[in-house]
Amino acid sequence: MSVPPIVSFVGALLAQRAIRVAKKNAKKPSRLRRVAGAVVGTGSAAVLAGTALQYYAAGTTVSPERPAGATKLVTTGPNRLSRNPIYVGLAGLLAANALCRGSAASWLPVAGFVGAVSPQIAAEEEALLARFGAEYARYYRRVPRWLA
Secondary structure, X not given: OXXXXXXXXXXXXXXXXXXXXXXXXOOOOOHHHHHHHHHHHHHHHHHHHHHHHHHHHHOOOOOOOOHHHOOOOOOOHHHHOOOOHHXXXXXXXXXXXXXXXXXXXXXXXXXXXXXXXXXXXXXXXHHHHHHHOHHHHHHHHHOOOOOO
16 A cells, blocks of 8 residues: 555655755745746646546545545546546646755655656556556547646
8 A cells, every 4th residue: 555645745744844944054945946946836726626626526536545436537638638636736736835945866866756756656557547448548549647
């Protein structure tokens, strides 16, 4: 069993905070970094919200721990651009935080998060292929796992 994605996300956020705290002499990020972080963070939050709304409207689960419980394959909204828009959104929030923190080391937890959710994604893909068959196989071939 893999670690729940939300646990990986919170762990990565805490790691980013620990990295920043450890660098006591770190200078405050520039205004440009903070603005860039705000733009990336806002876009990432919009992807998360848009995806959740699409799933709820379709009457299907948003729970990554129960992909076999999906009642409908959602291929609209953010799912047109990524098979995993929730993970893209979470990684985007971590990237926004790394931008705001202004530390190269703050990017390491972003990579760690992506690596940590990869087993979960593989399990979800297997469950969705079993559940939706050829429809999911076509979607899988057409839409990238992360982003194009």
